[in-house]
Amino acid sequence: xxxxxxxxxxxxxxxxxxxxxxxxxxxxxxxxxxxxxxxxxxxxxxxxxxxxxxxxxxxxxxxxxxxxxxxxxxxxxxxxxxxxxxxxxxxxxxxxxxxxxxxxxxxxxxxxxxxxxxxxxxxxxxxxxxxxxxxxxxxxxxxxxxxxxxxxxxxxxxxxxxxxx
Amino acid sequence: xxxxxxxxxxxxxxxxxxxxxxxxxxxxxxxxxxxxxxxxxxxxxxxxxxxxxxxxxxxxxxxxxxxxxxxxxxxxxxxxxxxxxxxxxxxxxxxxxxxxxxxxxxxxxxxxxxxxxxxxxxxxxxxxxxxxxxxxxxxxxxxxxxxxxxxxxxxxxxxxxxxxxxxxxxxxxxxxxxxxxxxxxxxxxxxxxxxxxxxxxxxxxxxxxxxxxxxxxxxxxxxxxxxxxxxxxxxxxxxxxxxxxxxxxxxxxxxxxxxxxxxxxxxxxxxxxxxxxxxxxxxxxxx
Numbered sequence: 442x443x444x445x446x447x448x449x450x451x452x453x454x455x456x457x458x459x460x461x462x463x464x465x466x467x468x469x470x471x472x473x474x475x476x477x478x479x480x481x482x483x484x485x486x487x488x489x490x491x492x493x494x495x496x497x498x499x500x501x502x503x504x505x506x507x508x509x510x511x512x513x514x515x516x517x518x519x520x521x522x523x524x525x526x527x528x529x530x531x532x533x534x535x536x537x538x539x540x541x542x543x544x545x546x547x548x549x550x551x552x553x554x555x556x557x558x559x560x561x562x563x564x565x566x567x568x569x570x571x572x573x574x575x576x577x578x579x580x581x582x583x584x585x586x587x588x589x590x591x592x593x594x595x596x597x598x599x600x601x602x603x604x605x606x
Numbered sequence: 607x608x609x610x611x612x613x614x615x616x617x618x619x620x621x622x623x624x625x626x627x628x629x630x631x632x633x634x635x636x637x638x639x640x641x642x643x644x645x646x647x648x649x650x651x652x653x654x655x656x657x658x659x660x661x662x663x664x665x666x667x668x669x670x671x672x673x674x675x676x677x678x679x680x681x682x683x684x685x686x687x688x689x690x691x692x693x694x695x696x697x698x699x700x701x702x703x704x705x706x707x708x709x710x711x712x713x714x715x716x717x718x719x720x721x722x723x724x725x726x727x728x729x730x731x732x733x734x735x736x737x738x739x740x741x742x743x744x745x746x747x748x749x750x751x752x753x754x755x756x757x758x759x760x761x762x763x764x765x766x767x768x769x770x771x772x773x774x775x776x777x778x779x780x781x782x783x784x785x786x787x788x789x790x791x792x793x794x795x796x797x798x799x800x801x802x803x804x805x806x807x808x809x810x811x812x813x814x815x816x817x818x819x820x821x822x823x824x825x826x827x828x829x830x831x832x833x834x835x836x837x838x839x840x841x842x843x844x845x846x847x848x849x850x851x852x853x854x855x856x857x858x859x860x861x862x863x864x865x866x867x868x869x870x871x872x873x874x875x876x877x878x879x880x881x882x883x884x885x886x887x888x889x890x891x892x893x
Contacts, residue, residue, distance in 0.1 A: 465657075495616075518630040518631060519627040523628065530619075568631075569635040570635075
């Protein structure tokens with residue numbers, strides 16, 4: 442019991458730290474040609490944790506992180522949080538399938554889920570701000586595709602270091 | 607069973623969270639009620655933001671170093687600022703140039719005169735059909751008096767009718783109630799020119815059928831009546847109409863002065879100038 446609560450709090454720590462790092466990476470200034478392909482770091486981190494511990498990281502966590510991001514990026518409340526909550530929820534309900542697929546298949550499934558997150562996100566944004574969805578909005582999925590394995594490795598290391606099972 | 611419960615809990619949580627998100631979205635998009643909570647949250651998250659933006663600041667610093675020599679970068683920034691400053695000044699310069707050209711023309715005009723002149727800037731133009739008057743920014747303080755002749759670099763504009771402490775009113779030669787004595791430059795024929803209420807037309811009345819006047823004749827002020835100086839261009843005859851059985855012919859003339867275009871005018875006074883150029887220059891400087 443004691444070890445379980447220990448594990449729970451360290452999960453939240455690890456989740457917060459990785460979200461913070463993801464936020465930092467989102468803010469990094471990159472050349473113009475790269476910025477379109479710059480991955481959706483926070484979405485990938487949410488995918489990782491909601492896949493690993495679906496009982497703890499779910500829609501609520503996505504909502505909270507999304508709300509914080511809305512404040513930090515000065516976006517309309519609810520736009521990012523709805524997207525991230527949807528993403529966490531989709532990963533939660535499909536975590537068993539995602540875990541048993543091969544690494545390669547998993548990459549594409551994850552990118553597919555992130556694409557759904559982006560769709561929800563852009564859809565709500567279009568409703569609120571009248572922004573149009575362009576082809577450029579989808580280029581970051583290529584970045585997600587390439588970076589997901591590395592995020593997986595790095596966060597696995599973090600998990601091991603914090604002894605999260 | 608537990609698994610089933612967990613699954614259901616996920617659905618409920620998702621539903622609730624999505625509902626809250628959409629509600630917040632609707633409120634935030636249409637009202638400003640959420641700006642206070644947003645500000646409060648942003649204060650709480652300020653350290654996060656500061657900490658998170660630190661690496662990108664450092665990265666920006668290094669990319670600045672690596673992409674360009676610092677001196678070159680600074681020099682470039684300076685040159686660009688200088689460029690924009692100079693460009694804006696050039697725009698100003700163009701208007702100054704035009705103004706300067708106009709003032710120079712006015713100065714040249716005064717060289718021909720022996721009278722004391724006062725440079726004045728137009729303040730207000732009032733041109734209704736029966737009332738061609740302009741205000742200038744010179745009044746009693748500059749020694750303006752009623753009846754002073756007003757000219758520009760081309761010709762006669764009008765005369766002062768009313769003097770106020772800091773401004774005065776000039777009636778233009780095109781005012782219907784205004785007339786001034788003129789002479790035809792070609793042959794010295796004396797007559798008068800009257801305003802018609804149109805800026806581009808003056809009328810020369812009381813010339814009989816055998817008067818020697820033609821289209822293109824220049825009319826100079828004759829100096830009779832003592833108001834206007836002698837020999838200053840007033841108008842150019844534009845149309846001469848001879849009507850049978852009428853005592854007088856109809857002669858129309860076009861004002862030579864830029865009545866509707868000059869921004870500066872000269873007020874002439876009858877007293878002789880003390881120095882040839884000194885006063886004029888001082889007057890121009892003070893304008």
